[in-house]
Amino acid sequence: MPVQPWFVLQRLIILDFIMRFSKAILLFFLLTCSFLIITAQDDDIIRVESSIVRLNVGVVDAKGRPITNLNRENFAVYEDGVKQAISGFEPTVTPFSLVMILDMSGSTLSFRQTIRQSALRFIDALAPDDRVAVIEFYDKVKLRNDFTTDRKIIANSISVANGVGKTQLYKALEVALEKLSKEGKRRKAIIVLTDGVDTAVQNIDRDFLGKYKGTEIATAIKPDNNAILNSVLNKSDAQGVTIYPLALPTGDPLKLADPTPIQVAMFSAARRRLEILANRTGGTLNTINRLEEMGRLYAAVAADVRTLYTIEYQPTNFKRDGKWREIKIEVNNPELISRTRQGYFAK
Numbered sequence: 113m114p115v116q117p118w119f120v121l122q123r124l125i126i127l128d129f130i131m132r133f134s135k136a137i138l139l140f141f142l143l144t145c146s147f148l149i150i151t152a153q154d155d156d157i158i159r160v161e162s163s164i165v166r167l168n169v170g171v172v173d174a175k176g177r178p179i180t181n182l183n184r185e186n187f188a189v190y191e192d193g194v195k196q197a198i199s200g201f202e203p204t205v206t207p208f209s210l211v212m213i214l215d216m217s218g219s220t221l222s223f224r225q226t227i228r229q230s231a232l233r234f235i236d237a238l239a240p241d242d243r244v245a246v247i248e249f250y251d252k253v254k255l256r257n258d259f260t261t262d263r264k265i266i267a268n269s270i271s272v273a274n275g276v277g278k279t280q281l282y283k284a285l286e287v288a289l290e291k292l293s294k295e296g297k298r299r300k301a302i303i304v305l306t307d308g309v310d311t312a313v314q315n316i317d318r319d320f321l322g323k324y325k326g327t328e329i330a331t332a333i334k335p336d337n338n339a340i341l342n343s344v345l346n347k348s349d350a351q352g353v354t355i356y357p358l359a360l361p362t363g364d365p366l367k368l369a370d371p372t373p374i375q376v377a378m379f380s381a382a383r384r385r386l387e388i389l390a391n392r393t394g395g396t397l398n399t400i401n402r403l404e405e406m407g408r409l410y411a412a413v414a415a416d417v418r419t420l421y422t423i424e425y426q427p428t429n430f431k432r433d434g435k436w437r438e439i440k441i442e443v444n445n446p447e448l449i450s451r452t453r454q455g456y457f458a459k
Contacts, residue, residue: 163430164199165191166352168299168394168420169441169452178419179448180204187450189425190440200424202299207241208417209259209295211288212266213304216275217250219362220307223403224274227305230406231270234303235263237414243298245291249284250275259295278311282340285355285389289347299422301354301395303413305406307363308382313340317378329373335384348393349456354420356395356413357386361403394453423452432458 169187171179184201212231220227235244246256246269256269285304292300317333324332336342348355361367363386365379390397396416398409427437438455 163432164424164426165439165456166200167423167439167441167452168301168352168354169423169450170394170416170420171443171448171450174447174449178416180419182421182443184423186444187421187423188442188444189423190442191425191427191429191437191455193438193440194428196425196428198423198425200422202422204419204421205239206299206422207239207243209243209245209292209298209300210238210417211245211247211291211302212270213284213288213302213306214246214248214270214273215250215279215281215304215306215360216248216273217279218276219279219309220360221276226403226406228270228273230410231305232267233407234410234414235266235270237411237418239418243295245288246270246273247284247288247291248273248275249280251277251280253280253284253287255287255291259291279306279309280312281306281308281310282313282344285344286347289344289351289353292351292353299420300351301356301417303356303358303410305358305360306386307360308357308386309363309379310340310382313338313385314378314382316340317381318374321374321377326373329377330380333377333381335381336388338385341385341388345389345392346457346459349453352422352424353393354395354417354453355389355393356416357390357397358406358409358413359383359386359397359399361400364399364401392453394451427458429458434459 167189171182173179183203184198187198189196189198212234214227214231238244241261243259243261244266245259246266248254248256252275256273257265260266281304285302288302316338321329321332363379363382365371365376365383368375368379371379387397389395398413400406400409423441429437435458436455437458439453441450441452443450
């Protein structure tokens with residue numbers, strides 16, 4: 113049967129339509145793929161860790177009085193002795209994101225009311241725009257409130273804080289650092305009330321000391337040689353978080369009743385680690401010798417936070433070789449004294 117011309121024409125029209133439609137689909141597919149590739153590339157850029165180093169810096173005069181009217185030109189930063197270009201500067205009035213960590217383990221059960229009253233003094237001394245999160249720890253680590261400027265919410269979290277059992281200090285610090293990592297480029301600090309005797313770390317110390325005897329026990333522990341502590345320090349370095357430990361008298365090795373040499377060694381190491389936390393991050397260790405001092409020391413920490421500058425720089429040594437980088441801050445007035453963190457491991 114001969115093929116009718118109209119039938120051939122119809123087939124050609126259909127074939128042309130299919131080809132045009134296929135090209136449109138192909139074009140849409142290619143454009144979509146290109147968009148996904150570009151998006152993925154953008155995501156990769158966002159995920160790249162910044163090498164910028166952030167420092168919270170305190171400056172005082174010879175009498176210890178804080179100096180709060182300096183600017184970028186008054187500071188010089190050195191890393192391993194090499195001067196660095198300051199890329200960012202924030203004055204003392206810039207708001208902070210702060211995490212208040214409260215030890216609610218069994219060792220603090222007898223003076224909870226003192227803790228609550230003292231912590232409220234800290235909140236009263238902050239600036240209105242400072243954002244505060246409250247975390248408590250004992251057998252568990254519990255976020256009482258996320259970051260907020262609402263003082264009523266913060267005060268309520270302090271008032272209802274409660275717990276009993278073991279001490280999860282370093283897990284609480286890890287949770288606090290995770291919360292702070294979501295606070296962007298805001299200035300950051302942690303204020304932690306604790307005796308410093310973390311249960312997991314103490315168990316490690318006790319097992320370690322089991323192989324030592326006599327006078328060897330006192331010096332066997334190397335407090336800074338602890339993976340749990342160093343994990344917290346490295347995460348603090350990455351964000352430029354300053355940590356202020358308030359050390360409760362219940363963790364003081366000199367106040368132990370009839371202690372064994374192992375107990376003295378473990379409590380001494382725990383207190384030394386609190387000092388390391390403060391020194392590495394540019395904070396201060398505030399030792400509470402009597403419970404009635406707690407409120408005053410809380411207020412003193414709040415006052416110190418309110419006098420900090422923040423300085424950023426991108427290191428000229430861009431190698432991530434895991435080595436220690438020593439940081440030094442200088443002020444162009446030789447009569448002034450500056451304080452910041454000691455350095456960081458380039459990881």
